[in-house]
Amino acid sequence: MHAFMRLVARDVRLALREGGAVSTALGFYLVVVAILPLGLGPDLNLLARIAPGVLWVSLLLAALLSVERIFHNDMEDGTLEVIALGPLPLELVAAAKSLAHWISIGIPLALAAPVLALLLNLPAEAFWVLLLTMITGTPAISFLGAVGAALTLGLRRGGLLLALLVLPLYVPILVFGVSTMNAVITGPAPFLSSYLILCALTLATVVLAPIAAAAALRLSLS
Amino acid sequence: MQLFVEDLTCVRGGRTVFAGLSFDVSDGRGVELTGPNGSGKSSLLRMLAGFVPAAQGQIRLEGGDDDAALGEQCHYVGHLNGVKRAFTVYENLAFWADYLGGGDVMAALEAFQLENLGGIPAGLLSAGQARRLGLARLTLVHRPLWLLDEPSVSLDEGSRKILASAIRDHMKTGGMAIAATHMPLGVAFAQTLKLGAGRG
Numbered sequence: 001m002h003a004f005m006r007l008v009a010r011d012v013r014l015a016l017r018e019g020g021a022v023s024t025a026l027g028f029y030l031v032v033v034a035i036l037p038l039g040l041g042p043d044l045n046l047l048a049r050i051a052p053g054v055l056w057v058s059l060l061l062a063a064l065l066s067v068e069r070i071f072h073n074d075m076e077d078g079t080l081e082v083i084a085l086g087p088l089p090l091e092l093v094a095a096a097k098s099l100a101h102w103i104s105i106g107i108p109l110a111l112a113a114p115v116l117a118l119l120l121n122l123p124a125e126a127f128w129v130l131l132l133t134m135i136t137g138t139p140a141i142s143f144l145g146a147v148g149a150a151l152t153l154g155l156r157r158g159g160l161l162l163a164l165l166v167l168p169l170y171v172p173i174l175v176f177g178v179s180t181m182n183a184v185i186t187g188p189a190p191f192l193s194s195y196l197i198l199c200a201l202t203l204a205t206v207v208l209a210p211i212a213a214a215a216a217l218r219l220s221l222s
Numbered sequence: 223m224q225l226f227v228e229d230l231t232c233v234r235g236g237r238t239v240f241a242g243l244s245f246d247v248s249d250g251r252g253v254e255l256t257g258p259n260g261s262g263k264s265s266l267l268r269m270l271a272g273f274v275p276a277a278q279g280q281i282r283l284e285g286g287d288d289d290a291a292l293g294e295q296c297h298y299v300g301h302l303n304g305v306k307r308a309f310t311v312y313e314n315l316a317f318w319a320d321y322l323g324g325g326d327v328m329a330a331l332e333a334f335q336l337e338n339l340g341g342i343p344a345g346l347l348s349a350g351q352a353r354r355l356g357l358a359r360l361t362l363v364h365r366p367l368w369l370l371d372e373p374s375v376s377l378d379e380g381s382r383k384i385l386a387s388a389i390r391d392h393m394k395t396g397g398m399a400i401a402a403t404h405m406p407l408g409v410a411f412a413q414t415l416k417l418g419a420g421r422g
Contacts (some may be wrong), residue, residue, distance in 0.1 A: 006320045017308040078302025082359065085271060085293045086321050221273045 003087045004096050011100030014073075025105050031061035033116040039043050044121045052181035054112050055130065060141065060170050064178040066105050067145030067166065068152070068159050070097050075220065084221060094213035095206075098146040099139075106138035122185075129184045129191070133198060137177045140202040143209040144169045149171035153213035172201050205222055223285040223366055224248045225270075225398060230279035232265045240417055241242050243279070243389060247398045247413075254411040255402040261418025263402035264300070267369045270400065271298040286366060296367035301375075303356030307345030313335055313357055314344050315362055322363040330362035334384055349376040354384075361388055370401040382408065416418065 036054055037047055043206065065103050074080040074097075083093055113134050116128050148166035152158030180194040225247045232239040239262035240327060247253055255263045268274045270281060272293035283292050306314055312327060319325040331337045334354040339347065353376050360368060368389070374382050386408040389399050393409075401407060 003321050003323075006317065010317050010321075013307055014306065061403070076302075077306065078300060078304040078356075079306060081271075081273070081298060081300060081302070082304040082318065083321070085296065085298055087294060087323060222268075222275060 004092055007083070007093065007096040008100045008103070008180055011097055012104050015069075015100070015104035021069055022104060022108055025062045025066050025109060028065055029058055029109055030056040030116060032061060033119055037119060048121045048123055048185075051117060051122040052126070052130070052178045052185070054120060055117060055122075055134075056174050056177050057139075059109050059113060059134065059138075060167065060174065062109055063105060063138070063145065064163055064166065067101070067142070067149050068162055070101050070142075070146050070149040071153055071217065072149065072158075072221075080217075081221065082126065084217075090214035091210045092215050094146055094150065094217060095143075095210040098143040098206075098210065098213070101146070102142040106142050107135070110134035110138050126147045126181055126185045129181050133177045133180045133195070135196070136198055136202055137173045140173050140205040141170065143205045143213075144173075146213045147209050147216065150213040150220065153216070153220040166190045173198070174203060223283065223396075223398070225367060226280075226282045226284065227270075228280050228282075230266075231277045232262050232270065232280065233276070233277040234265060234268060234274075238277075241278075243300050243417075245413065245415055249396045249398065250393050251413070252393050252401065252409065252417040253401040254407070254409075254414045255400065255417060256404070256414060257417035263417055264371050265317065266417070267298065267300070267371050267402055268402065270367075271296055273298075282365070292367075295365055297360050297363075297365045298369045298370055298371075299356060299360065299373055300371045303352050304359070305344045305347075305352050305355050307343065310341050310343055311347070312340040314355060315358055318359050319362055322359075325362040325364070327362065328359045333361045333388060334358040334381075341382055350378055350381060353377055354381055357385060357388070360392070368397065368399040368401075370399065370403075372403055373401060374403065374405055374407060 033054060040046060071080060084090060114131055116204060117127060117130055145166055148162045151165060152162045155161065176194050176198040180198055183189045183191040183194050228244050230243040231241040255266065264305055265274060269276055272291065281292065283295060286295050313372055315327045315330055319327050331340055334357055336358060338349065343353065347355065357373060368376055377385060389409045393399055
């Protein structure tokens with residue numbers, strides 16, 4: 001447990017120290033959300049209706065930008081080899097690094113969402129659901145992303161392939177994240193059932209994704 | 223403690239790199255791996271560390287910690303130094319000490335003459351200094367088996383002597399070392415294993 005926490009703390013510190021990742025993700029999120037109303041025109045009702053989907057899709061894209069870094073940098077400078085010889089099995093290494101990605105990228109993006117929602121005229125009563133679903137869904141984004149990052153480790157310019165691999169896996173999270181919000185904004189579907197499925201998706205991902213990521217890491221290390 | 227390698231075969235990308243390799247190393251002994259490029263020195267070391275699965279044969283460490291995998295009882299220093307550029311020299315070692323299980327950071331810095339560079343970001347180190355920082359891991363956390371892949375690359379004369387004395391001290395206290403090298407390390411190894419002999 002000690003080693004696990006140390007690894008999480010190190011990755012969060014590295015993300016903050018290297019800077020780029022967090023601000024790039026936040027900046028990208030802001031730009032995508034800000035540009036959309038310009039393309040769609042100033043129809044406030046339309047914007048309010050599509051706001052949940054827009055906020056979720058752009059969050060996925062923004063998170064994808066930094067997902068590659070979960071393992072790539074450590075592979076490149078050889079630290080991943082040393083980490084692999086440490087006390088943690090690779091499954092827990094993958095989990096720790098995914099968790100660190102969520103803390104350093106997922107949480108800031110989730111917290112930025114309500115601010116960006118102002119640009120899209122999201123109904124006031126939906127703000128708390130927005131924050132709630134984003135905090136619930138973003139761990140799955142980081143953990144699934146880690147699988148893609150591990151799979152594309154050996155490749156040069158694996159970024160695009162990573163997006164192709166991972167974006168389809170995000171679909172369930174996207175669907176239930178958006179439907180949970182729509183349940184509150186437009187009804188009549190009940191809020192709780194969608195939200196609980198979102199929770200279940202995240203929990204299953206957090207448990208299963210590190211196993212897949214570790215298998216891919218073993219392959220990359222050999 | 224004794225390391226046994228029995229009938230080991232390494233296949234990479236469909237090509238048999240070496241086959242039927244057997245040797246053993248006991249406490250306080252070392253093995254020098256030599257051989258031309260592509261003869262499987264690095265592959266052997268990566269197999270011993272557990273990164274590359276053996277196509278055939280087995281690797282056993284007897285008399286060690288039975289609960290720990292072989293990988294947890296060895297240090298592997300490969301072509302990459304395992305140094306985080308964004309961290310300072312001290313932070314790099316402090317993390318390894320924490321993560322790999324205890325160790326005296328200051329002593330390890332002094333052993334590789336890095337004590338004056340402790341506060342400098344590792345990204346600013348020269349190639350030789352970064353190599354020394356990677357090697358400092360060896361003395362930082364005690365592990366019985368050292369796997370060294372061309373450890374003296376980019377080291378100057380003085381640093382090579384430091385490395386040699388670190389390996390000698392390790393073997394004197396009952397440690398084992400397996401080093402692949404093209405240049406003599408200045409350490410008297412008990413065995414020399416020539417890979418790819420006759421292949422040219």
